[in-house]
Amino acid sequence: MAQTCSSELAQFLGPNSTAAASYICDKFTDTAYAVDSTYLLFSAYLVFSMQLGFAMLCAGSVRAKNTMNIMLTNVLDAATGGIFYYLFGFAFAFGSPSNGFIGRHNFALKSIPSSLFDYSNFLYQWAFAIAAAGITSGSIAERTQFVAYLVYSSFLTGFVYPVVSHWFWSADGWASASNTNNLLFGSGVIDFAGSGVVHMVGGIADGIKFIYWSRIAGLYGALIEGPRIGRFDHTGRSVAFRGHSASLVVLGTFILWFGWYGFNPGSFAKILSPYDSGTHYGQWSAVGRTAVTTTLAGCTAALTTLFGKRILSGHWNVTDVCNGLLGGFAAITAGCSVVEPWAAIICGFVAALVLIGCNMMAEKAKFDDPLEAAQLHGGCGAWGVIFTALFATEKYVNEVYPGKPGRPYGLFMGGGGRLLAAHVIQILVIIGWVSATMGPLFFILHKFNLLRISAEDEMAGMDLTRHGGFAYVYHDDDEGNEANKHGIQMRRIEPSAQI
């Protein structure tokens, strides 16, 4: 950057002005780095705040007796994620030069900062990695052993997710739209902020567990089954388990919304890059547009869910609306930067229907996910990937992914089907990869009896048996109970196998 600038400026300034030119241009370079870093860092902070959102959303969506357990998993998502992503996650994802499958440099931030990556990039990507883990934490709620969760979470943030992000986001990734030498179908996958890379990975990891469980259930009869005890009665009728606090659900949802403004617009990583220097139009404008599309998609999804559920269930349900809202966000994430605002409304509308549909299927399939994570992030995420391939506009695609004019864009916008093909591939490989990695992991955990908690634990609630007591003590006389609860728990955890 500095080079081109100074050379150009020098020729304008005339002879023996190279020093002046480079002096001025260096200052511009510094400014650009400062502005972009500020932008990226604060976006990263917003994305991090989503972890708080997940924690509150999960806490509110489970029964009071498992609140401590679920919140602990959310705190540890961030903590283990921080360590593992630092040690090798970032290296697997973005360590370059590398092959198309996996990165192999910059372990433990070695030789960072470089001209390619700064610490701020790492921080931003870490926040994404823990978001993926945060998505799945909901699915294990109320019935998975804590150790199993630790293993599973570190594996996801440390290996499974980084590899996927390498494929689609690293300049070396075989399916990345910014891949320099050869693009998949001459297009590459346009998954701007990760409907597929983040949300589908999280959602599917969750779905896999269900499928795995149901398979085991088939093999060993009633030995182990997916749903929480009592979630489906003996006649198989579904019994709603209501979360213990809608306030926490709404709190979490709003914080996620707040954080999504870092998630989507922040994915530009740079804001100071003009599309047409000297005018009002540049990346800053695209960033604003991304924030707008994100907002509109979520709003539409929320309203669609509101009325849809009103018709189906007969009442106005705030938690459903919150889920619908998040579904809209998960869907727009892939295309947020390359679609028109009006398209975002379509995206949100369909996303809400997708979510409602997925939930109905889940009911039928006796798939029990306290947070609808598989349906929401998996289903709506997949829709988002397709949506992008249909509605990406030529102008925006070329602005956001510059340097290679005439790349394919949305099918409905007249850009041909190659982008759609690439995106279908993306969905398939993500499903394949996550199944191939998480499936065996669950099997091993199951073999070692580390996967599912005992029925007694589940009935009593894990807070009492594993986490030192109930999350809430609203009346002093409760404390009495606390005591014996402790007693119980002390007895319960004797079997060290159950660590």
Add this chain to the structure above:
Amino acid sequence: MAQTCSSELAQFLGPNSTAAASYICDKFTDTAYAVDSTYLLFSAYLVFSMQLGFAMLCAGSVRAKNTMNIMLTNVLDAATGGIFYYLFGFAFAFGSPSNGFIGRHNFALKSIPSSLFDYSNFLYQWAFAIAAAGITSGSIAERTQFVAYLVYSSFLTGFVYPVVSHWFWSADGWASASNTNNLLFGSGVIDFAGSGVVHMVGGIAGLYGALIEGPRIGRFDHTGRSVALRGHSASLVVLGTFILWFGWYGFNPGSFAKILSPYDSGTHYGQWSAVGRTAVTTTLAGCTAALTTLFGKRILSGHWNVTDVCNGLLGGFAAITAGCSVVEPWAAIICGFVAALVLIGCNMMAEKAKFDDPLEAAQLHGGCGAWGVIFTALFATEKYVNEVYPGKPGRPYGLFMGGGGRLLAAHVIQILVIIGWVSATMGPLFFILHKFNLLRISAEDEMAGMDLTRHGGFAYVYHDDDEGNEANKHGIQMRRIEPSAQI
């Protein structure tokens, strides 16, 4: 901007250096856009977070049996607001060129971005619009039908509020201080971040809603003595208040929209400094109001009440919002002090008048907002007024600062027209809803709590055995909602 810059620079650089000059200046322009957009976008995010603040504040201030209902309204403020403000709200407010009364371009963001507005401006203004709706939802909490809520919320964010903001903030607005051709009283209204435009509008709309609906059952006993219906969770109230405080740093300082514009190029003094000053005045006003309320209430009620302090704090913020950018920090302390007294006074009057507003929204945002508008007309300093509203030297400023009464006159007009306009629009709306029995819920619903009858159950399930009850609650509710009139 780029033009002036390059022409000036060219003459400095001497002959045949136009290319160099424009090259350098273009880069400066790009930088300015990037910095200003970053600033505006993150401010917009902060303002949005206020919606979370309202949600938590409302949730904590109502009884547990209506929590789901009030939170849903807050979520939908943002959602409906997003759609309606995108479709025509922004166009009514800022679509230019237009007349002084209402904008008529840029519907659904047509021909945005332009040299005037970028997407970030829309996002920022949207966050303001939903804040106005959020204010009103508090006044009519715990007794309003959900449909009524949807109707007024869309109407407010889609039409009533945008028109007001057009008058006072758009360059074409008849009372705007940035109006180019002729200023109201040669001054225009200096409502920097919207004590009048946002808070009074929201507060007065709430006033009408609450008046027409009447108080909640049990709020005033048969002898007419007022009975406090305490909110169900002070923790949520405090949470919401702090988040609102946090968001207010986007609301007030963010209203500059640009931070990279020097007042005196090459020195340490520029808009960035004014932005910081605005954040400071905001902080001081809120802090003073909180302390005043603390001691005031201690004397009146005999105990230290955290929820009252929270309301006082917010009252101080609502009051400083109009003048935050044009007053000295010491003036902000006066502003906050009076605001707290105004709020206490309004609450006493409300008691007397048997006016029931679960969140004191009408008193807080209406009363303190009005005080803020007056305050600005009294304490705006000449220097700051000319820096913040440049291009027209010698404009009137605060009465007490020796700036004459024209600013005050303009601000009195503002208060009157806002009251008039909101009365003329929201009043009839609520009245019609009332006539068609769409406004207030049935007495049984109100006693049972709307969560059970309309929203699928209680918001909290702390003990498993509650779940049993849940079941029949569902049952009840299924029966309850049969009458489709009650949608």
Add this chain to the structure above:
Amino acid sequence: MAQTCSSELAQFLGPNSTAAASYICDKFTDTAYAVDSTYLLFSAYLVFSMQLGFAMLCAGSVRAKNTMNIMLTNVLDAATGGIFYYLFGFAFAFGSPSNGFIGRHNFALKSIPSSLFDYSNFLYQWAFAIAAAGITSGSIAERTQFVAYLVYSSFLTGFVYPVVSHWFWSADGWASASNTNNLLFGSGVIDFAGSGVVHMVGGIAGLYGALIEGPRIGRFDHTGRSVALRGHSASLVVLGTFILWFGWYGFNPGSFAKILSPYDSGTHYGQWSAVGRTAVTTTLAGCTAALTTLFGKRILSGHWNVTDVCNGLLGGFAAITAGCSVVEPWAAIICGFVAALVLIGCNMMAEKAKFDDPLEAAQLHGGCGAWGVIFTALFATEKYVNEVYPGKPGRPYGLFMGGGGRLLAAHVIQILVIIGWVSATMGPLFFILHKFNLLRISAEDEMAGMDLTRHGGFAYVYHDDDEGNEANKHGIQMRRIEPSAQI
């Protein structure tokens, strides 16, 4: 800055180009101010959000019957802090020119903005001051009279803390690393974001408060066995912890105050990179501490405890705060690991010593803060020290990095003087309050809970029938507070 720039540029541009040079350089100066102010302001907002974090953390960690009380103290930290820090706190801390002990200019922001300080600096420092007060409020929770709280809080934010920050952060401070004329041990104290200045001060103040008050009733039974008094809501604890984490990204990286200053102009390496590194070290320290606590507590207590993990996490942050900008990421992991052990150790000692601190604030911020100060003196790297504290090459750095012991010596001095100063100021204050019976509440109040006796009722009303109780609770409280001595 503008001067050097234009002179340099002028000589490059050749003769009679001074005007052009200064024109260009002025624009660069403006840009720098705008970017740095934006960065500093949003960092300040993040730091402010930590106050919300403290409020929620404290609320969740106390019993339900004292929730209103503790939340009110947190709201007032911010409010009183705002007023007192505006009036003289900032002047004591940074008013220059001044002696090495205390500042004596810029009272009530007089002659701010100057070329040294802008409003944004004040806002940022204010957010730090209230954080210190927030720390202390945790230690004395559930048993302190409200007046006592008001007194110590204003004293701490208005005098004790500002003086300490003057010593170590002001350019005139006798132990400041940015002191121009003579550095302590030719090094000065490198307490970048305040493990000592903020956390130790808050923690030690809390230590004295809790010591003089003694443990809560029932905390240690007659046999002296410790009885856990569990907080009433783990959800609030986790909420608060995450918000504190969020805010810490303003606390540590924000302490650079400027982001647009290249270390090697024209390359990708500059302060922006150091800022990012600071955020990374902060993150890693916290994460390691959390995991260490998780497994440590699992071994000790036999269960996975989320509130312990939250405290461990915060301990890691408190420890890394001093050295966050001058250590390598790998060192941050060591820092967090040890911090967790320090916290566990301190808690065991506290148990033994029958010291009761409801939020472990003294152990967490005092103990881990002290470790952080030492840690910095051991692991600060030469390269980073010289980049972050430029202008004086060859200054001492971490002992283990081969930088000699002078930095360590300076930091030991820091710990001693902080302990001494806080003991000499807060100790007597609490003692006097104690003597005048203004410190601890009456036993009845403590059993009944302060919310009922002082703050107008219980924080939560989940069932309507509770409201009945509310009524007589009110009754009780009205009687209780008669003795005006108990203000």
